Amino acid sequence: MATEADVAVIGAGVVGLAVARALAQAGREVFLLESERFVGFHTSSRNSEVIHAGLYYPPGSLKARLCVEGRHALYAYCEAKGVPHARLGKVLVATAAEEVPALERIARTAAANGVEDLRWLSAAEVAELEPELACVRGLLSPSSGIVDSHAFMSALRADAEDAGAHVLLATPVLSGRVVAGGLALALGGDEPAQVHFRTVVNAAGPWAQTVARRLEGLPADSIPPQHFAKGHYFTLSGKSPFRRLVYPAPVPGGLGTHVTLDLSGRAKFGPDVAWVDGVDYAFDEGRAESFYASIRRYWPGLKDGQLEPGYTGIRPKLSSEGQPAADFVVQGPDVHGVPGLVNLYGIESPGLTAALALAGEVVGLTAQAVA
Numbered sequence: 001m002a003t004e005a006d007v008a009v010i011g012a013g014v015v016g017l018a019v020a021r022a023l024a025q026a027g028r029e030v031f032l033l034e035s036e037r038f039v040g041f042h043t044s045s046r047n048s049e050v051i052h053a054g055l056y057y058p059p060g061s062l063k064a065r066l067c068v069e070g071r072h073a074l075y076a077y078c079e080a081k082g083v084p085h086a087r088l089g090k091v092l093v094a095t096a097a098e099e100v101p102a103l104e105r106i107a108r109t110a111a112a113n114g115v116e117d118l119r120w121l122s123a124a125e126v127a128e129l130e131p132e133l134a135c136v137r138g139l140l141s142p143s144s145g146i147v148d149s150h151a152f153m154s155a156l157r158a159d160a161e162d163a164g165a166h167v168l169l170a171t172p173v174l175s176g177r178v179v180a181g182g183l184a185l186a187l188g189g190d191e192p193a194q195v196h197f198r199t200v201v202n203a204a205g206p207w208a209q210t211v212a213r214r215l216e217g218l219p220a221d222s223i224p225p226q227h228f229a230k231g232h233y234f235t236l237s238g239k240s241p242f243r244r245l246v247y248p249a250p251v252p253g254g255l256g257t258h259v260t261l262d263l264s265g266r267a268k269f270g271p272d273v274a275w276v277d278g279v280d281y282a283f284d285e286g287r288a289e290s291f292y293a294s295i296r297r298y299w300p301g302l303k304d305g306q307l308e309p310g311y312t313g314i315r316p317k318l319s320s321e322g323q324p325a326a327d328f329v330v331q332g333p334d335v336h337g338v339p340g341l342v343n344l345y346g347i348e349s350p351g352l353t354a355a356l357a358l359a360g361e362v363v364g365l366t367a368q369a370v371a
């Protein structure tokens with residue numbers, strides 16, 4: 001490639017793809033740089049594929065705003081592009097009276113976030129919708145759903161390429177340097193190169209801090225801490241007893257061992273929360289016991305032997321175990337002082353739902369001057 005170019009987007013997960021699409025459609029010449037041989041190989045393929053309504057995130061946070069905006073944009077995009085998805089609805093359950101206040105807090109947060117379609121359900125109403133569920137009360141979120149994340153990413157990539165973006169796979173960004181009028185990046189792979197980009201968007205997911213630390217001239221104190229929380233999923237052998245998503249009251253670090261369905265109707269359970277030191281997808285089958293126990297609280301009909309090891313995903317966290325959950329960080333030149341650079345940190349859930357809205361946010365920041 002040439003030694004000078006307009007925009008580099010680092011990382012072709014769902015966020016990098018959405019950003020590349022938005023910038024290419026805005027008329028920029030975009031190079032999407034991905035170290036793997038496939039797009040969406042990491043966090044974007046290892047999640048629940050849930051379209052979140054926006055129930056959990058503190059009002060006023062980026063997560064709250066971008067989840068609600070992103071959800072509307074995602075449903076519209078899926079409909080326009082024929083991306084498989086389903087507005088299944090979600091039932092949140094309190095399995096004991098002590099858990100009802102947690103659902104009440106969620107209902108208040110959701111209302112403050114502009115989610116106005118939640119409906120309280122008595123135990124009898126829950127039983128009518130989902131006869132296998134055991135609970136004392138429920139909350140129905142009709143606008144929660146699921147999406148085929150791979151089809152979504154393929155559609156984003158096609159849009160980006162149609163608008164002229166270049167997707168360079170097996171092209172890791174090794175390091176970079178702030179220079180006059182942009183950043184010079186060292187690219188690895190089969191054809192190593194040094195390229196001067198006017199604009200760089202760091203959408204490297206769990207490696208966003210690693211990439212940022214290799215950018216000479218970016219103030220180190222602008223880079224937030226990097227933590228990782230693994231989530232395991234077990235799949236259910238046999239037919240799903242549920243037609244909707246089912247979520248228990250949230251637990252610290254995650255949303256509880258919930259039930260999600262894929263578009264073929266197959267059920268999976270998870271993710272749990274295991275704090276780890278880095279990106280390592282090893283599956284700990286020893287976790288089955290705690291899954292059986294937590295699932296049976298709301299689905300007593302689960303039989304021994306019905307859970308099969310599924311897969312794991314790694315949440316890129318900015319807060320560590322025991323600390324309150326951090327917000328997404330979308331950092332432009334006004335914060336770190338480097339013109340033309342946008343860093344995205346801590347893009348854990350609901351990053352898939354929020355991807356299109358995050359891309360809009362990034363487009364705004366790429367035009368930002370240093371404060």
Ligand SMILES: Cc1cc2nc3c(=O)[nH]c(=O)nc-3n(C[C@H](O)[C@H](O)[C@H](O)COP(=O)(O)OP(=O)(O)OC[C@H]3O[C@@H](n4cnc5c(N)ncnc54)[C@H](O)[C@@H]3O)c2cc1C
Pocket residue numbers: 010011012013014015016017033034035036039040041042043044045046047048049050051052171172173174203204205206207211230231271312313314315316347348349350351352353354
């Ligand atoms: C267990 C789990 C469950 C989740 N469930 C949901 C859900 O149900 N709904 C929802 O909305 N969100 C969910 N999320 C969140 C969602 O999956 C993420 O927010 C989203 O996938 C983040 O996408 P990304 O593009 O930022 O990261 P990634 O998909 O990880 O992409 C980053 C890319 O950067 C590349 N890269 C890294 N370093 C370099 C480099 N030096 N050079 C070039 N490329 C590089 C990587 O190879 C990777 O492809 C979940 C996340 C997890 C972990």
